[in-house]
Amino acid sequence: MPDKRPFDVLNGALNNTVIVGLKGGTELRGIMVSYDVHMNLVLEKAEQLKDGEVKRGIGTVLVRGDSVIYISPS
Amino acid sequence: MPDKRPFDVLNGALNNTVIVGLKGGTELRGIMVSYDVHMNLVLEKAEQLKDGEVKRGIGTVLVRGDSVIYISPS
Amino acid sequence: MPDKRPFDVLNGALNNTVIVGLKGGTELRGIMVSYDVHMNLVLEKAEQLKDGEVKRGIGTVLVRGDSVIYISPS
Amino acid sequence: MPDKRPFDVLNGALNNTVIVGLKGGTELRGIMVSYDVHMNLVLEKAEQLKDGEVKRGIGTVLVRGDSVIYISPS
Amino acid sequence: MPDKRPFDVLNGALNNTVIVGLKGGTELRGIMVSYDVHMNLVLEKAEQLKDGEVKRGIGTVLVRGDSVIYISPS
Amino acid sequence: MPDKRPFDVLNGALNNTVIVGLKGGTELRGIMVSYDVHMNLVLEKAEQLKDGEVKRGIGTVLVRGDSVIYISPS
Amino acid sequence: MPDKRPFDVLNGALNNTVIVGLKGGTELRGIMVSYDVHMNLVLEKAEQLKDGEVKRGIGTVLVRGDSVIYISPS
Numbered sequence: 107m108p109d110k111r112p113f114d115v116l117n118g119a120l121n122n123t124v125i126v127g128l129k130g131g132t133e134l135r136g137i138m139v140s141y142d143v144h145m146n147l148v149l150e151k152a153e154q155l156k157d158g159e160v161k162r163g164i165g166t167v168l169v170r171g172d173s174v175i176y177i178s179p180s
Numbered sequence: 181m182p183d184k185r186p187f188d189v190l191n192g193a194l195n196n197t198v199i200v201g202l203k204g205g206t207e208l209r210g211i212m213v214s215y216d217v218h219m220n221l222v223l224e225k226a227e228q229l230k231d232g233e234v235k236r237g238i239g240t241v242l243v244r245g246d247s248v249i250y251i252s253p254s
Numbered sequence: 255m256p257d258k259r260p261f262d263v264l265n266g267a268l269n270n271t272v273i274v275g276l277k278g279g280t281e282l283r284g285i286m287v288s289y290d291v292h293m294n295l296v297l298e299k300a301e302q303l304k305d306g307e308v309k310r311g312i313g314t315v316l317v318r319g320d321s322v323i324y325i326s327p328s
Numbered sequence: 329m330p331d332k333r334p335f336d337v338l339n340g341a342l343n344n345t346v347i348v349g350l351k352g353g354t355e356l357r358g359i360m361v362s363y364d365v366h367m368n369l370v371l372e373k374a375e376q377l378k379d380g381e382v383k384r385g386i387g388t389v390l391v392r393g394d395s396v397i398y399i400s401p402s
Numbered sequence: 403m404p405d406k407r408p409f410d411v412l413n414g415a416l417n418n419t420v421i422v423g424l425k426g427g428t429e430l431r432g433i434m435v436s437y438d439v440h441m442n443l444v445l446e447k448a449e450q451l452k453d454g455e456v457k458r459g460i461g462t463v464l465v466r467g468d469s470v471i472y473i474s475p476s
Numbered sequence: 477m478p479d480k481r482p483f484d485v486l487n488g489a490l491n492n493t494v495i496v497g498l499k500g501g502t503e504l505r506g507i508m509v510s511y512d513v514h515m516n517l518v519l520e521k522a523e524q525l526k527d528g529e530v531k532r533g534i535g536t537v538l539v540r541g542d543s544v545i546y547i548s549p550s
Numbered sequence: 551m552p553d554k555r556p557f558d559v560l561n562g563a564l565n566n567t568v569i570v571g572l573k574g575g576t577e578l579r580g581i582m583v584s585y586d587v588h589m590n591l592v593l594e595k596a597e598q599l600k601d602g603e604v605k606r607g608i609g610t611v612l613v614r615g616d617s618v619i620y621i622s623p624s
Contacts, residue, residue: 110583112590115612125608128249129617130205131574139184145614146186152252158606162232164199167252168189170219170245171614173203175572178596178611202323204279213258220260226326236306238273241326242263244293244319247277276397278353287332294334300400310380312347315400316337318367318393321351350471352427361406368408374474384454386421389474390411392441392467395425424545426501435480442482448548458528460495463548464485466515466541469499498619500575509554516556522622532602534569537622538559540589540615543573 116141119179125155127175134167135160138177145171190215193253199229201249208241209234212251219245264289267327273303275323282315283308286325293319338363341401347377349397356389357382360399367393412437415475421451423471430463431456434473441467486511489549495525497545504537505530508547515541560585563623569599571619578611579604582621589615 116138124138126147133156136149147169154161190212198212200221207230210223221243228235264286272286274295284300295317302309338360346360348369358374369391376383412434420434422443432448443465450457486508494508496517506522517539524531560582568582570591580596591613598605 110592112584112586112592112612114584115592115610127576129574130203130249132201132249134250140186140188142186148184148186148189164252165254166189167250168186169250170248172246172616173249174614175574175576175617176578176611176613178608180609204277204323206275206323208324214260214262216260222258222260222263238326239328240263241324242260243324244322246320247323278351278397280349280397282398288334288336290334296332296334296337312400313402314337315398316334317398318396320394321397352425352471354423354471356472362408362410364408370406370408370411386474387476388411389472390408391472392470394468395471426499426545428497428545430546436482436484438482444480444482444485460548461550462485463546464482465546466544468542469545500573500619502571502619504620510556510558512556518554518556518559534622535624536559537620538556539620540618542616543619 115179116145116177119177123180124149125178125180126169127177128169128173129175130173134164134169135180136167142171145174145177147171147174147177189253190219190251193251197254198223199252199254200243201251202243202247203249204247208238208243209254210241216245219248219251221245221248221251263327264293264325267325271328272297273326273328274317275325276317276321277323278321282312282317283328284315290319293322293325295319295322295325337401338367338399341399345402346371347400347402348391349399350391350395351397352395356386356391357402358389364393367396367399369393369396369399411475412441412473415473419476420445421474421476422465423473424465424469425471426469430460430465431476432463438467441470441473443467443470443473485549486515486547489547493550494519495548495550496539497547498539498543499545500543504534504539505550506537512541515544515547517541517544517547559623560589560621563621567624568593569622569624570613571621572613572617573619574617578608578613579624580611586615589618589621591615591618591621 136152140148152167210226214222226241281303284297288296300315355377358371362370374389429451432445436444448463503525506519510518522537577599580593584592596611
């Protein structure tokens with residue numbers, strides 16, 4: 107096993123901007139202020155993206171972990 | 181782990197208006213009056229949204245947790 | 255945790271008319287005469303709805319809990 | 329909890345005609361001769377329906393419980 | 403519980419031709435030579451069907467149980 | 477239970493060419509060099525197929541078991 | 551059981567470029583720097599592919615294991 111495990115990436119991204127890809131094709135971008143072991147996430151100042159463009163602002167949002175496909179720190 | 185965990189956000193949103201995104205693309209907006217550990221939610225004065233516009237009123241609604249994609253307090 | 259938990263809503267809706275949203279987009283309306291911990295439900299005098307209009311009557315119907323997206327008491 | 333629990337409905341429908349709605353939109357109609365705790369079902373003299381019309385006969389069929397959306401006794 | 407439980411139907415169909423409906427809409431027809439408790443199945447002399455017509459032969463095939471929607475002995 | 481159980485088919489196909497059908501409709505063809513109890517598979521000299529024709533070569537590929545619909549040894 | 555088990559392939563691909571196929575049809579290509587027992591993966595210098603062409607760069611990305619369909623080392 108390598109040093110930088112998947113949850114280390116989550117931890118390293120705390121309080122930074124991430125892009126989250128969700129089942130169904132939605133992408134959210136926001137500041138990840140918390141997560142738990144189920145990969146439930148809280149984003150602040152979140153925006154919904156469509157083809158990389160901002161579609162609308164949604165402020166604080168709790169994302170259910172089992173809807174997450176990927177999380178990319180910026 | 182940070183202080184404001186995902187379920188803290190749920191707790192903080194009690195008795196406030198939230199927007200809930202569901203599998204299949206439906207969005208509901210209403211006052212969240214309860215939740216449980218499965219993220220089952222109860223909304224009151226709920227409305228179904230389509231592209232951010234109110235499609236119809238549905239009053240009280242119990243949302244099954246495993247259908248939830250995201251929850252955004254307003 | 256608040257007083258009116260999600261299953262309290264189910265219990266309060268017993269023998270009353272509910273609208274149930276199912277995976278795949280189907281909506282059923284009927285009198286909920288029972289449920290269990292898996293959210294399996296029994297509706298009587300049930301009707302299938304499409305865009306809020308009655309599509310057909312289906313009488314008694316057992317709905318499998320893991321197909322339920324939301325339940326709205328009327 | 330009420331008297332007529334969801335599995336009571338299954339039991340009461342034994343050896344009677346039921347309509348079963350499946351994930352993916354298929355409906356089957358047949359005589360339900362058995363079920364188990366997973367809601368696996370056996371139908372005899374089963375027919376596949378489309379918009380309420382018989383599409384084809386399929387005789388005996390074992391339906392996997394986790395594909396079931398609803399079961400309606402006739 | 404009735405005598406002919408769901409897995410009795412599977413057992414009774416051993417070494418006989420069955421039609422298997424799969425998630426995603428594919429149908430296979432072949433001789434079922436084995437199964438296990440997960441409803442994993444082995445078909446021999448299997449053919450893929452489309453609208454009831456043979457689309458192609460695929461010989462021996464192992465079908466993963468959680469992809470199965472229904473199994474119909476012929 | 478018959479002699480040739482589902483996992484016996486997997487074992488018998490080791491180091492032989494198999495076609496694997498995946499959720500979402502993709503088919504892969506390659507030499508299956510290993511598997512585990514979750515039906516995770518490793519194929520070598522794998523190719524992606526579309527309507528039975530080779531779409532592209534992908535070399536070695538690890539297939540996640542819960543994405544597998546069927547596995548057909550050639 | 552053969553020597554080169556599925557997770558051996560993951561381990562052998564560490565710090566090498568892989569292509570990851572995800573539910574919903576997205577493909578990512580990047581350097582896999584870690585994984586865990588759930589097949590959660592971390593890719594660096596990742597790019598999203600469409601029909602084998604680079605659609606956009608996404609840098610570091612954590613991929614949730616249960617979204618993975620296949621992983622192909624290059």
